Amino acid sequence: MRKWLPLTAVCLGAFMLLVDVTIVTVALPDMAVDMHTGFAGLQWVMDIYALTLAALLLAAGALADRAGRRRVYLAGLGLFALASLACGLADGPGALIAFRAVQGLGAAAMFATTMALLNGAYQGRDRGVAFGVWGAVNGAAAAAGPIVGGLLTEHFGWRWIFFVNLPVCALAVLVTLKSVGESRDPHAKGLDLPGTVTFTAAAGCVTYALIRGGENGWTSGATLGFFVLGAVALVSFLVVERRSARPMLDLGLFRSRAFVGIMTAALLMSAAAFAYFLYVSMWLQSVLGMGPVAAGLALVPMSLAAFVVSAVAGRHLHRLPARYSVGGGMLLIGAGALLLALVSADSSWPVLVPGLLVAGAGVGAVGPSLAAAAMDAVAPARAGMAGGALNTARQLGMALGIAVLGGLFHAGVRSGLPSAARDLADPLTSGQAAAVIGRAPRLEGVVEAAFASGLRETFVVAGVLGLAGGLLALWLMRPAAAVAPAPAEAPAAL
Template sequence: MRKWLPLTAVSLGTFMLLVDVTIVTVALPDMAGALHTGFTDLQWVLDIYALALAALLLGAGAVADRFGRRRIYVGGLVLFAAASLACGLAANGGQLILFRGVQGIGGAAMFATTMALLNTSYQGRDRGIAFGVWGAVSGAAAAAGPVVGGLLTEHLGWRWIFFINLPISVLAVLVTVRALRESRDPQAKGIDLPGLVTFTVAAGALTFALIRGAAEGWGSAPTLGLFALGAVALLGFVAVQLRSSKPMFDLSLLRNPGFTGVLAGALLLSAAAFSYLVYTSVWLQSVRGLGPVAAGLALVPMSVVAFVVSAVVGRRLHTASPRLTVGFGLLLVGSGALLLMLIGPGSSWPVLLPGLAVTGAGVGLATPAMAAAAMAAVPQRRSGMAGGALNTARQLGNALGIAVLGAVFQSGLEHRLRDGALPDAKGVADALAGGQADLVIGSAAPDRQADLAELVHQAFADGLRDSFLVSGVLGLLGAALVFTMVGRRRSAAAAPEAEPVREPVSA
């Protein structure tokens, strides 16, 4: 059993960092109440973590190749644990957002090294088993996040969703130091620091602009300034990559339409399948009265179906063209989101089941084939860069999706409240989106509470329907891009003699 200790070390870190993508979702209403935060802060608690992962994955991989993958992995674990402790002790929303960002930096250091560590620790059949277990653990993390978050929040308090990471981190560090040997790329070049900085600024400014625009208006000077900053930083990133002898991302890879299509599909899948869950959780708890555990269980069908489809159907279709598996998977993701539009003012959690199940089937069908398609579309020497770019696209899709759908959701709330002739519709919409429906309804005169409660239910239904519609369009757009850009031939990486690597089904 000693030979599986490296797999144990890598799986512990992977499970922890992926659980933390979704574990926060069901705790947001409790966080908002305890820290007196609003809707924008709730978005950033989720977004800053995904954004740090997206912005730093490629750079972290290059650092690990040069200075040692085990060293960077252990450093990521230590930083992740320290940031988790700080998150649990946060006294206000600003501190929580800051430390979630630091947590994301530690997560990027871990995530960027996991596949390389497994690749150097195992050979032959053992390597295939290790990647299969790692993929299963990753899928289980997506399913476990909302349930674990609900259990901890309901029985111990929301701060324990962060404190629970401390003993897991300690165990992971001990096993890593004992079982994993150091590895590095002897031909690794220097770090593309200008590329890392410009990409981070571009992604952060665009996300901030989307969130700020929803709160302060799309034509406001700060919002337009942030969009301009993002555009300038993106142009700077392109210029740096074209001129660098050691680019963080080789832009010539984008000349291959198959690779570009897979990246676009990965970004749009994450945005369409996962980003609306935070607003759905707020509705389940603050409007429908479910506890954190029940809300977490209501969201689990997507992850469970994705895991089953990935394990069963994905294995049987691993010889199929990724154009079909990824394309039809995105079609299901878009269709599932459109099914969620059945929600109405009187609906409760059962209305979500068909849409979540169909979306989960799409995620399970598309995700495993994405890695093989990305690797097959680039030269072998660029496979590490291709894998990092794929994970970056996923996390960036999650971050941008939360921002875009948050703006759509809040706009739908506010529009319905204005139609109801409610004074200060924007302020009330902010409070509702922050999980304060009970306070809003309770603040009205007794003879007005029933009417206000009905209006709140209608507003949530409208906001969620708008979000689901946009998600559906994004999923269908992703399918169209994949069908158009990805080639018909079966990828070499998915050939029958190759060991299939089951990819994470989380965002």
């Protein structure tokens, strides 16, 4: 069994960093009360982690190729542990958000190296087994996040969702030191620092603008200003990458129509399938009165359906062209979100089950197909970069999805309130619905209707994003039309 220790080391880190994307979901209402933070603060607690992970993933991979993958993985584990401790000890929302960003940096260092470490540790059949287990662990992390977060929050307090990372990090470091060998890319080039800075600035400015727009209005000076800064940074990134001798992302990859379709699907999948969990958790706990564990369990149908589809149907999906599994799966994700939009003021948690099952089936169809399709769409020499771009798109989709859907949720709750009570929108979306109802029981029906309004807007837009992603994938990933040979010229008349 000693040969599987490298797999254990890698899976410990991967499971932990992916769980931390969603583990805070069910803890946010308790965080809001304890730290007296508002809706935008709650969004940032989730968003900053995914945003940092997305922005630095490609750069971390390039650094690992040059400095050593084992070394960067261990550094990521250490940084993740320290940041987790700091998150658990944070005394205010600003400190918590800052330390979540540092957590994202450590996660990027770990995530960027996991596949390369497995690739170097195993060959032949063992490599296939290792990647299969690693993929299953990644899927299990999505299911475990809300449940683990709920158990820890309900029985020990929300700070333990961060403290629990410390022993896991220590075990991962120990197993890595004992079993994982060092590896590098002898042909690795230097870091693309200008590309990293401009990409991070673009993603950060756009996300900040989306959150500010939902909070302060889309025409406010700050919102428009950050959209402009984001656009400038994005253009700068494209210019830098086009001119760089060692680009973080080779823009030539996007000459492949199929690759564009794959990246679009990856971006929209996270936004359409996962970004609304925060707002659903708010509804389950602060309006329906469910505890963190029950709220986490209410979200399990999606993960369960995704696991079953990817495990059972996955063995047959490879027989289909990737455009059908990716495009069809995205259409299911969109349809599931639209089913969730059937929520009403008198609904309870079972109304979520059909939509979560359908969306989960879509996730199970899309997930296993995206990576293989990305590898097939590019030259073998660009496979590592394509994989990094795929993971970046997924995490960026999560960050942007939380920001976009958050603005819609807040606006929907506000519009669902009577004009005389619209000042309640901020406390309601900050997890204080139970307190509002407790002070004024006559408002219970008003609060339930307002939350249903916000959730419906959120689910409808998520559904549109999923359907759009499916249609784009089906169109962009279609085989290139064969070019008919030119007809032979008729001989000239004599």
